[in-house]
Amino acid sequence: MRRPSTGFTLIELLVVIVIIGVLVGLLIPAVQAAREAARKVSCRNNLKQLGLALHNYESAHQCLPMASVIEQTPGGIRTSFVGPYLRILPYIEQGNTYNQVDLNSTYGTTANAVAVGQRMEMFLCPSDIHHERKNHPQYGQISGTSYGFCMGDWYVFLGPGTGPMTRSAFGVNQCRRHSDFLDGTSNTMLMSEVKAYTPYIRDCGGLVNINDPNNVPGTDADPLTVAPEYGASGCTFKTDGHSEWAEMAVHHIGFTTAWTPNKATPGGPGMAYPDVDLTGHRERLGGPTFAAITSRSYHAGGVFTLFADGSVRFTSTSIDGIVWRAHGTVAGGEITNDGSP
Numbered sequence: 001m002r003r004p005s006t007g008f009t010l011i012e013l014l015v016v017i018v019i020i021g022v023l024v025g026l027l028i029p030a031v032q033a034a035r036e037a038a039r040k041v042s043c044r045n046n047l048k049q050l051g052l053a054l055h056n057y058e059s060a061h062q063c064l065p066m067a068s069v070i071e072q073t074p075g076g077i078r079t080s081f082v083g084p085y086l087r088i089l090p091y092i093e094q095g096n097t098y099n100q101v102d103l104n105s106t107y108g109t110t111a112n113a114v115a116v117g118q119r120m121e122m123f124l125c126p127s128d129i130h131h132e133r134k135n136h137p138q139y140g141q142i143s144g145t146s147y148g149f150c151m152g153d154w155y156v157f158l159g160p161g162t163g164p165m166t167r168s169a170f171g172v173n174q175c176r177r178h179s180d181f182l183d184g185t186s187n188t189m190l191m192s193e194v195k196a197y198t199p200y201i202r203d204c205g206g207l208v209n210i211n212d213p214n215n216v217p218g219t220d221a222d223p224l225t226v227a228p229e230y231g232a233s234g235c236t237f238k239t240d241g242h243s244e245w246a247e248m249a250v251h252h253i254g255f256t257t258a259w260t261p262n263k264a265t266p267g268g269p270g271m272a273y274p275d276v277d278l279t280g281h282r283e284r285l286g287g288p289t290f291a292a293i294t295s296r297s298y299h300a301g302g303v304f305t306l307f308a309d310g311s312v313r314f315t316s317t318s319i320d321g322i323v324w325r326a327h328g329t330v331a332g333g334e335i336t337n338d339g340s341p
Helices: 010-061 095-099 110-116 321-327
Strands: 069-073 076-080 134-136 140-142 147-150 155-157 189-193 198-202 236-241 277-279 289-292 302-307 312-316
Touching (some): 010 147, 010 189, 010 302
Parallel strands (some): 198 277
Antiparallel strands (some): 069 076, 134 140, 147 189, 155 289, 189 302, 198 236
16 A cells, blocks of 8 residues: 655645745845844944044133134145044054054054055945945045045135135134033934945035025025036036045045035935035135035935934934024034024
8 A cells, every 4th residue: 555645745845935035135225224223223332422522622722623724825725634623533443553543644654554555444334335445546545434524514624824714513723622512412313324335426616506605505405406516517516425434634534514414415426326516626725615415325214324323313314404504513503493502
């Protein structure tokens, strides 16, 4: 007599495979969500640590670090390339790296190559897809950053010894104290997220429609209408913004509140790039500098933002532009829709 078969039929195997596929399909998003949640915690913590470093720096030096020092000399424009990240290294347990830097020369000199070539994990959000070093043709390997210092709205710098200070916490030749934050430290931004290797436009010889520090476009303006330079005509187009943490230029270590977080600003050759930053004239060339360097992140729905009281908040992409701009000023006296100045 034949013994009955104890194996699975083809239909049973197919049913099992389908069930396993469904379970895997349900599990993968959950795992990805858990990983992103962990990355967000780490990203928030990075900003928290940077906030503590800035507070300690302010306590030690009686003011926040300058974005850079630019002065007019008989021989022309003299620029210190030392930006805020380099200045706060001793306050994030990177004193050895700081001691290797010649603060009186450009960050890209041979003497500084080893120090500035280091990848600082605290300067990079885990969710950022660009953690690689850049091979700079002049300076060697350089690493980027996912966090920018608040360096203006559109107005960044008019020129050495010229024009008003920026309305933000950081700026060229300015060293602000916490006592300058008349809007309150809980209402004033110090830093926010940016994306490493953001495409950007520069060297336009200035911006045609934006050249008055006291008359800049509102956050609801159409980018291409107020700044036709987004089309990159007559400008330099690059794809490596925020790729040099040791720099001092706003397109590498800063952001402005020209546009709200994650705002789409298409531009570049053929308008082919969905998100492009814009700097009409670089600070190190002597200004005037007006820039739209947008806060962006890979987190769904918003960006992490560091305030002067040390708090880190998740700011929604849908934040009202007036409120966003108000949080970017230190003494604007604005009243936001939540009732706070």
